[in-house]
Amino acid sequence: MKLMRCPVNGWRPIQEFSYGGTFRAMPPPEECSDRQWADYVFHRSGAAAVKKEWWCHLASGVWFIAERNTSTDEILRTYLYGEGDHHE
Amino acid sequence: MPFGLLRFGMSRHYPEPRMFRCPDRLKPHYDAVIIGAGGHGLAAAYYLARDHGIREVAVLEKSYLGAGGTGRNTAIIRSNYLTAEGVRFYDESLRLFRDLSADLDLNLFYSRRGHFTLAHSDATLRTMRWRAEVNKHLGVDSELVGPEVIRRECPRLDLSCGGHTPVLGALYHPPGAIARHDAVAWGYGRAASQRGVEIHQQTEVTGIRVQGGRVAGVETSRGFVETGKVLSAVAGYTPAVMEMVGVRTPLEVHPLQACVSEPLKPWLDTIIVSANLHLYVSQSSRGELVMGAALDPYELHSTRSTLDFVEGLAGHLLELFPFLGEVRVLRQWAGLADMTPDFSPIMGKTPVEGLYLDAGWGTWGFKATPVCGKTMAHTLATDRPHPLIESFRLSRFEEFDLVGEKGAASVGH
Numbered sequence: 001m002k003l004m005r006c007p008v009n010g011w012r013p014i015q016e017f018s019y020g021g022t023f024r025a026m027p028p029p030e031e032c033s034d035r036q037w038a039d040y041v042f043h044r045s046g047a048a049a050v051k052k053e054w055w056c057h058l059a060s061g062v063w064f065i066a067e068r069n070t071s072t073d074e075i076l077r078t079y080l081y082g083e084g085d086h087h088e
Numbered sequence: 089m090p091f092g093l094l095r096f097g098m099s100r101h102y103p104e105p106r107m108f109r110c111p112d113r114l115k116p117h118y119d120a121v122i123i124g125a126g127g128h129g130l131a132a133a134y135y136l137a138r139d140h141g142i143r144e145v146a147v148l149e150k151s152y153l154g155a156g157g158t159g160r161n162t163a164i165i166r167s168n169y170l171t172a173e174g175v176r177f178y179d180e181s182l183r184l185f186r187d188l189s190a191d192l193d194l195n196l197f198y199s200r201r202g203h204f205t206l207a208h209s210d211a212t213l214r215t216m217r218w219r220a221e222v223n224k225h226l227g228v229d230s231e232l233v234g235p236e237v238i239r240r241e242c243p244r245l246d247l248s249c250g251g252h253t254p255v256l257g258a259l260y261h262p263p264g265a266i267a268r269h270d271a272v273a274w275g276y277g278r279a280a281s282q283r284g285v286e287i288h289q290q291t292e293v294t295g296i297r298v299q300g301g302r303v304a305g306v307e308t309s310r311g312f313v314e315t316g317k318v319l320s321a322v323a324g325y326t327p328a329v330m331e332m333v334g335v336r337t338p339l340e341v342h343p344l345q346a347c348v349s350e351p352l353k354p355w356l357d358t359i360i361v362s363a364n365l366h367l368y369v370s371q372s373s374r375g376e377l378v379m380g381a382a383l384d385p386y387e388l389h390s391t392r393s394t395l396d397f398v399e400g401l402a403g404h405l406l407e408l409f410p411f412l413g414e415v416r417v418l419r420q421w422a423g424l425a426d427m428t429p430d431f432s433p434i435m436g437k438t439p440v441e442g443l444y445l446d447a448g449w450g451t452w453g454f455k456a457t458p459v460c461g462k463t464m465a466h467t468l469a470t471d472r473p474h475p476l477i478e479s480f481r482l483s484r485f486e487e488f489d490l491v492g493e494k495g496a497a498s499v500g501h
Contacts, residue, residue, distance in 0.1 A: 070388055
C-alpha cells in the first residue's frame with residue numbers, strides 16, 4: 001500500500017488523499033493581461049519533474065503541499081502551506 | 089506448423105518479408121521529420137507520401153514502433169461525441185477506418201459491434217439524449233434506447249446492477265467498432281515505407297533547432313538532421329518536446345490503465361460502456377475481455393500498474409456481469425494520457441514556424457488515427473490547418489475559445 005505523510009495526521013494510505021494540482025502562483029487578476037491570465041488558468045509545466053503540489057487529506061480536510069517526483073511517484077516532502085521553508 | 093517454425097529458426101536469412109525497411113543511417117536532410125512512430129505519426133507519413141507527394145520523410149521513434157498509446161489503448165472506434173467539431177472529426181475517422189484494411193492491404197480485424205453507453209442516473213440520461221440529438225443532426229447513427237433494447241442486444245447484462253444503480257437507458261451507437269491497434273500502426277508503417285518514408289526506431293529526438301523563429305532541424309541521439317518541417321506526434325511526451333522550443337501547453341499527463349481477462353468463449357458482441365461506473369468492456373476476437381476504467385487520479389509519467397485499478401474495475405464489472413466472478417485477469421498495463429482541459433485534442437500550427445503539433449490525445453487517440461494522419465499531412469504540406477482541425481488549434485486557450493468535449497470517455501456525467 002502506498003503511504004503519504006499528512007503534516008497533521010501522519011502516515012496514511014494514499015487512498016485517503018486527493019490531488020489538488022501543481023502549486024502555481026496567481027498573477028494579480030486586476031493588473032495582468034488576458035494573455036498572462038490565460039497562461040495561469042490553462043498552461044502547465046507538463047513535463048516530468050519534481051513538482052510542488054497541493055494535496056488534501058480527505059478524512060480531516062487538511063490541505064498541504066507535497067513535493068513529488070512525477071516520473072517515479074516518489075513523495076519527497078510534505079508540509080503545511082507557508083511552513084515548508086522552515087524545515088531546512 | 090512446428091516444422092515451419094523450425095525452418096524459420098534454422099534459416100540463415102530472415103525468411104519472411106520485413107514489414108518496413110530499416111535504413112542503417114539517417115540522411116543529412118529530409119523534407120519533413122515526424123517525431124513518434126505511433127499510429128498518428130505513421131499515418132501522417134503515409135498520407136504525406138500518398139496524397140501530397142512528400143516522400144523524403146523520416147519518422148523518428150525513441151523506442152519501437154507503436155510502443156506508446158497506439159499499443160496500449162482499448163481499441164474502441166466511435167463517433168458519438170457531443171460537440172459538432174468532435175462529431176465531424178471522429179466520424180470522418182470512422183469512415184476512413186471502414187476500408188482501411190483494403191487500403192493498407194492488411195487485416196486490421198475491424199469489427200463493427202454496436203456501442204452502448206449506459207446511463208444509471210437521470211442526469212446521465214439527459215446528457216445521452218443531448219448527445220443523441222447532436223449526433224443525429226450531424227448524420228451519425230446514434231439514439232437513446234431504453235432497457236428493453238439493451239436486454240435484447242446484451243442479454244447477459246444485469247440491468248439492475250445488483251439493485252443499487254439500475255440501468256435506466258443507454259446511448260446506442262450501432263457503428264461503434266473495435267480493431268487491432270498494433271495492426272493499424274504496422275499497416276500504416278508498411279504502406280508509408282513502401283512509398284519511400286524512412287522509419288528509424290531507437291532514435292530519440294534530443295532537441296529542435298530553431299533559427300529566426302523557424303525550424304531548422306532536429307538533434308537526435310544519432311546526430312543532427314536538417315529539415316524545415318517537424319511534426320510532434322508523441323502524446324504523453326509532448327510537454328517534454330514542447331519545452332525544447334519553449335512553447336507552453338495546457339497538457340497534464342495521467343496514466344490510463346487497462347487489462348484483459350483470460351480468453352472466454354464468445355458471449356459479448358457489443359461494446360459496453362458505463363459512464364457512471366467508469367468502465368468499458370468489449371470482447372476481442374481472441375476471446376479476451378478488454379477492459380478499461382477511469383484515469384489515475386494524479387499526474388504521473390509512468391506506465392506502472394496498480395492493484396487499486398484492478399480492484400475498482402472488478403467491483404464495477406461484477407455489478408454489470410455478476411457471472412464473471414471466477415474469471416481471472418490475464419494482463420494489465422498502462423499508457424500515458426496527455427489530458428487537455430476541454431477534452432479535445434490540440435492539432436495544427438505552433439508559434440514556431442515549421443513546427444506542427446498533434447497532441448492532447450488523452451483517452452481518445454486511437455479512434456482518431458486515420459483522420460489525424462490525413463489532416464496533419466494536409467496541414468504540413470500546405471502550411472494551413474485542415475478545416476476539420478481548425479477549432480483544435482493550440483491558441484484556442486489564449487483566446488478563451490475552448491471546445492468542451494463532454495462526450496470523451498474520461499468525463500463523468
